[in-house]
Amino acid sequence: MIGLVAIFMEGVVVQKHSEVDGRKRIAKRLLLLAALGMSGGCQTIGETRSDGLIAASEPVSKMVAESKVPAGSNPQVGVQQVGFDEWSLARETEPEPIAVTAPPEMNAADDQDFTLVIEPQTLRDAMALEATMNEVEPSQDQISSSLAAGSLSEDSPSASPVQQSGLTLSSVEAMALGTHPAIAEARARVAFSTGQAVQAGLPFNPVLQYQSDEIGNESSSGLHTVQLSQQFVTANKLEIAQQVQAHEAQRRRSELRMAELRVLTNVRSAFAAAIVAQRRAQIANQIVDLAEKSLSSVQDLLNAQEVSRVVWLQARVEAEQARITAENAATQLRANRGVLAAATGLQTLPADALVGEVGEGLIETPWESLLAEITATSPEITAAGSALERARWSLRLACAQVTPNITGQIGVGVDASTDDTFASVGVSVPLPLWNRNQGNIRSARASIAEASAAIDRTRLSLEGRLASAAGRYQVALERYRRLNDSVLPTSEETYQLSQRAFEAGETDYIQLLTIQRTLFNTRLSVLEAAAEARQAAAEIEGLLVTLDG
Numbered sequence: 001m002i003g004l005v006a007i008f009m010e011g012v013v014v015q016k017h018s019e020v021d022g023r024k025r026i027a028k029r030l031l032l033l034a035a036l037g038m039s040g041g042c043q044t045i046g047e048t049r050s051d052g053l054i055a056a057s058e059p060v061s062k063m064v065a066e067s068k069v070p071a072g073s074n075p076q077v078g079v080q081q082v083g084f085d086e087w088s089l090a091r092e093t094e095p096e097p098i099a100v101t102a103p104p105e106m107n108a109a110d111d112q113d114f115t116l117v118i119e120p121q122t123l124r125d126a127m128a129l130e131a132t133m134n135e136v137e138p139s140q141d142q143i144s145s146s147l148a149a150g151s152l153s154e155d156s157p158s159a160s161p162v163q164q165s166g167l168t169l170s171s172v173e174a175m176a177l178g179t180h181p182a183i184a185e186a187r188a189r190v191a192f193s194t195g196q197a198v199q200a201g202l203p204f205n206p207v208l209q210y211q212s213d214e215i216g217n218e219s220s221s222g223l224h225t226v227q228l229s230q231q232f233v234t235a236n237k238l239e240i241a242q243q244v245q246a247h248e249a250q251r252r253r254s255e256l257r258m259a260e261l262r263v264l265t266n267v268r269s270a271f272a273a274a275i276v277a278q279r280r281a282q283i284a285n286q287i288v289d290l291a292e293k294s295l296s297s298v299q300d301l302l303n304a305q306e307v308s309r310v311v312w313l314q315a316r317v318e319a320e321q322a323r324i325t326a327e328n329a330a331t332q333l334r335a336n337r338g339v340l341a342a343a344t345g346l347q348t349l350p351a352d353a354l355v356g357e358v359g360e361g362l363i364e365t366p367w368e369s370l371l372a373e374i375t376a377t378s379p380e381i382t383a384a385g386s387a388l389e390r391a392r393w394s395l396r397l398a399c400a401q402v403t404p405n406i407t408g409q410i411g412v413g414v415d416a417s418t419d420d421t422f423a424s425v426g427v428s429v430p431l432p433l434w435n436r437n438q439g440n441i442r443s444a445r446a447s448i449a450e451a452s453a454a455i456d457r458t459r460l461s462l463e464g465r466l467a468s469a470a471g472r473y474q475v476a477l478e479r480y481r482r483l484n485d486s487v488l489p490t491s492e493e494t495y496q497l498s499q500r501a502f503e504a505g506e507t508d509y510i511q512l513l514t515i516q517r518t519l520f521n522t523r524l525s526v527l528e529a530a531a532e533a534r535q536a537a538a539e540i541e542g543l544l545v546t547l548d549g
Helices: 002-016 020-038 108-112 122-127 143-148 169-179 181-200 237-303 309-344 367-377 379-400 438-503 509-541
Strands: 207-213 223-232 406-415 420-428
Touching (some): 169 181, 169 237, 181 237, 237 309, 237 509, 367 438, 379 438, 438 509
Antiparallel strands (some): 207 223, 406 420
């Protein structure tokens, strides 16, 4: 700008010694040169800060990058809970800034195909549940691994060593993480917040203005001026505003992990229900085979006149009821597979059978240690901590906005009536007499108190949900163990003895049917208890995110 003014002033000297027409031509050329010179180039203002923030002198394409805080770490909040009227900036510890780096530029054509890339290991690292894919038997000290070891996949150490074909839990989880719209929605929110962080750190554009006054005065074209003005942001408001949006983007990333965990929790719960439905259908088909064999045996006894027709009719009714039960079980299996497909984010699942054992890996777990781990790694706590940091930076921004920005203006012009040239310089500063941003400062203090209370509320919510899920898991686990270890073997032995007694003619068919129904119901009770325990374990594995969405 200074160089441009120098060129203009040099032209003024030339104008004084030229003809009238020549002076007018030179003035017009210089005005055109000024207009062209102000319209190009990149505007940079200020100096680079030493704390890693984007200063105003850096290119405007700088963007907020991933936080240096580890994804699964719990932010150090350490804020005393007080009323917002008692909060002052002097009481605040220095909030931790988020370092920023510049991303690759993106044009309009690339914008249509833009996809936010998330590292595939981020979720596993945040949850500390890598044991779901391990082949080593988990120990009691590995809290999260102890729950995940019972996952319904063929990779479980307790599963059969024979390779099975079908849909495993790990394969369904992978499909869900890649296709579920809730995760895509959360990723879009992260991209949106990142863009807001970029915009918050950009300085004001300079304003180029052309003005013509006194047109027609004394038969002249009047005064012609070209002015350039720039608003300079003071008190590091751009950097502080960028930090506000950067912590909002960090909170959105925590919400992305929450969405991933919620999807995985729903998938694990639906997978367990589908496995139970599949096993129930298999048991129902076995009951149909037994009923048909029993009907055939009773038919032979009826032909030999060893039983009455009433017994044969009862056997026929039992066979028909077994077929109805099998049809209902098949219908329920299709419904549960549909629920699993919806939880995965697909319209339909592949037709392969589900592979896994719902009762494997249900073990005792020290819930006190689990609570400490969940509190330290839960994305809900991380999101609440990011919200608190955002509120603290918002208070700093509200206080900084009391300092007004400065607007500078410089211009050159020509008086067409006298062919004289002139320059103009101006500075304007708003006076904060009545509006000193008192309302926004008060609101920012209230937001800090609210965010501080939200962290405690989130911890209490986690404790309550853990207690509920742990209680349901323990009840279902005890019921499953009692049924599977005691009741089921007794029912199977009773059925085998009754079947041999019936074949030997030592008992009637009605008693055999009663024992057969008892065995069938016991097997279903074992499956239901295992499914309840698996669903509670899935909630705990998912760091107690809610099952809705």
